[in-house]
Amino acid sequence: MLLLLLAAPAAFYAGMQWQLQRTAALAAQIKPMAKRLAEQESQLDDLHAQIAVATSGASVAEKANEQNRLTIKLLEEQIFKEQQDLSFYKGVLAPASRREGLRIRTFELQATENPRRFRYKLLLSRVGKDDKPLNGQLHVTVEGSQGSKSKVVLELSSLSQDQFVPFKGALIPYTFKHFKSIPEAGRFAELELPDGFEPSQIRVRAEIKGEKPLERTFKWLNKE
Structure with missing residues (x-):
């Protein structure tokens, strides 16, 4: 009887130790993955900046510009795979916070020499893990103020007529499996306010x- 009484807490303690060790091991895997993902996203931002300079500089060869776009596309695919792995491990540690499906990742905005024109x-x-294509459409609006009106909503389609x-x-249709960039291949579209x-x-x-x-909403560029 004494052995049985001692065996129950011992088994409970062993189970707790195993769970703590498993959680620590997963957490140790997440840290380097998150660091690597941050480095890749920083590299992607640098390439986007290069594209922006290349498109505005007539002296840059189109061949080099296309090479940058290809590099961006490959890096975006690599970042997506890293995000998938990171999401999986975080889901194991906190299953309730994991939700599969579409993510509106970012709306990137850049100023131009014209104060009313912006790249986006x-x-x-x-x-x-689903490989079936996601189908849908995007509705993008720009919100702000104009004159005496404190809330004005403008359709992106009325501000941007970019060929890409x-x-x-007023909608942008999309179909993709894992990653979608609008416009594609590292390009930027333009809008005018x-x-x-x-x-x-x-x-x-x-x-x-x-x-x-x-x-999802994104703040406009900081005027400072």
């Missing part, structure tokens, strides 16, 4: 076939 790029990604962005009316309009944020709403819509 939208990045989408997907978390999960496939607008259908009307006179007197002061932007405050960008709202991106993704309608996903068979799923609930996803929405």
Whole structure:
């Protein structure tokens, strides 16, 4: 009887120790992955900056520009795979926080020499093991103020008529499996704000076939 009484807490203690060791091992794997992902994203930002300079500088050869775009595309795919692995390990440690599906990753915005014109790029990604294509459409608006009106909402489609962005009316259709860049291949599209309009944020709403819509807002560029 004494042995039985002692065996129960001993088994409980052993189980707790095994779980702590497993959690520590997973946490140790996450740290270098997160560091590597941050380094890759920093490299991607540098390449985006190079593309922006290349597109505005007539002295840069188009061949070199295309090579940068190809490098960006490959790096974006590598970053996506790293994100998938990182998401998996974080999901093991905190299963309740893991949600598969579409991610509106970022709306990248860059100023130009014209104070009313801006370059932009939208990045989408997907978390999960499903290889079936995601189909849907994006509704992007720019919110701000104009004159006496404190809240004005403008359609991105009315501000940008770029050949690399496939607008259908006010919407941007998309189909992809793992990673989607709009425009594609490291390019940037351009938008132009009307006179007197002061932007405050960008709202991106993704309608996903068979799923609930996803929405995210991004602050406008800091004027400083």
